[in-house]
Amino acid sequence: xxxxxxxxxxxxxxxxxxxxxxxxxxxxxxxxxxxxxxxxxxxxxxxxxxxxxxxxxxxxxxxxxxxxxxxxxxxxxxxxxxxxxxxxxxxxxxxxxxxxxxxxxxxxxxxxxxxxxxxxxxxxxxxxxxxxxxxxxxxxxxxxxxxxxxxxxxxxxxxxxxxxxxxxxxxxxxxxxxxxxxxxxxxxxxxxxxxxxxxxxxxxxxxxxxxxxxxxxxxxxxxxxxxxxxxxxxxxxxxxxxxxxxxxxxxxxxxxxxxxxxxxxxxxxxxxxxxxxxxxxxxxxxxxxxxxxxxxxxxxxxxxxxxxxxxxxxxx
Ligand SMILES: [Zn+2]
Numbered sequence: 250x251x252x253x254x255x256x257x258x259x260x261x262x263x264x265x266x267x268x269x270x271x272x273x274x275x276x277x278x279x280x281x282x283x284x285x286x287x288x289x290x291x292x293x294x295x296x297x298x299x300x301x302x303x304x305x306x307x308x309x310x311x312x313x314x315x316x317x318x319x320x321x322x323x324x325x326x327x328x329x330x331x332x333x334x335x336x337x338x339x340x341x342x343x344x345x346x347x348x349x350x351x352x353x354x355x356x357x358x359x360x361x362x363x364x365x366x367x368x369x370x371x372x373x374x375x376x377x378x379x380x381x382x383x384x385x386x387x388x389x390x391x392x393x394x395x396x397x398x399x400x401x402x403x404x405x406x407x408x409x410x411x412x413x414x415x416x417x418x419x420x421x422x423x424x425x426x427x428x429x430x431x432x433x434x435x436x437x438x439x440x441x442x443x444x445x446x447x448x449x450x451x452x453x454x455x456x457x458x459x460x461x462x463x464x465x466x467x468x469x470x471x472x473x474x475x476x477x478x479x480x481x482x483x484x485x486x487x488x489x490x491x492x493x494x495x496x497x498x499x500x501x502x503x504x505x506x507x508x509x510x511x512x513x514x515x516x517x518x519x520x521x522x523x524x525x526x527x528x529x530x531x532x533x534x535x536x537x538x539x540x541x542x543x544x545x546x547x548x549x550x551x552x553x554x555x556x557x558x559x560x561x562x563x564x565x
Pocket of ligand 1 (some may be wrong): 385
């Protein structure tokens with residue numbers, strides 16, 4: 250009997266640990282497939298207002314539909330025009346936006362977490378396709394997988410997923426979004442940005458934003474217990490100047506300007522950054538999968554955080 254009991258509890262223990270492991274892991278095959286597709290030559294570098302850019306938009310819309318995300322508006326697509334000073338043109342661009350209801354709070358305007366990853370890149374120059382596998386097919390693929398997981402295990406707060414356009418044009422997509430009032434900025438407890446999370450020879454993922462919002466550091470550290478990579482905080486201090494300061498380097502800067510808390514995940518500049526060699530073949534697969542799992546785990550933690558739920562209840 251006691252042997253049986255011991256066997257039983259052992260079995261339960263094994264089952265439980267497998268469940269925990271499964272619970273917090275993304276589908277790596279799907280993650281890599283999406284990255285490979287978005288960074289393939291067919292998408293021609295996904296430049297804003299080009300055929301390749303629109304193909305990427307449609308691809309993401311299709312994924313949002315498949316997952317069952319809800320549109321904030323009548324459609325997932327937020328279309329806008331802006332002036333690009335560098336080329337003196339007025340391109341048309343499209344953010345793709347969808348959300349999951351929370352179990353406690355349904356409507357994102359009553360308090361939510363926003364997860365973002367821009368999908369545009371540099372396009373084609375002098376006959377070279379800038380595929381942008383790391384920048385930022387990687388972030389978009391992770392965003393899609395994170396949305397899938399959270400659909401299966403809903404969090405208490407709503408989560409809004411946004412794939413921005415025109416990040417490579419001075420963050421025009423996120424700038425438009427935070428000024429559009431499609432979602433009141435006051436309702437966003439935290440904006441989590443992923444931009445370049447797949448190339449690191451040292452398996453080092455950077456986190457920027459905790460200098461302004463140290464309350465999220467503990468949540469990030471907790472996610473690392475089951476992950477096989479090292480995190481480095483920084484690039485957000487007063488002493489970080491010039492290119493060493495990442496606070497306004499990607500879409501999270503636009504949220505920061507509006508006073509919305511942000512946490513950014515990304516890698517240091519590498520040899521393939523903004524070069525035609527930023528291709529799927531040059532991604533560090535093991536690192537990319539782990540980095541995506543860290544962000545998934547962090548999103549889950551904050552979207553279930555009691556203090557944020559309390560804040561939401563105060564909002565309403
Ligand atoms: Zn980028």
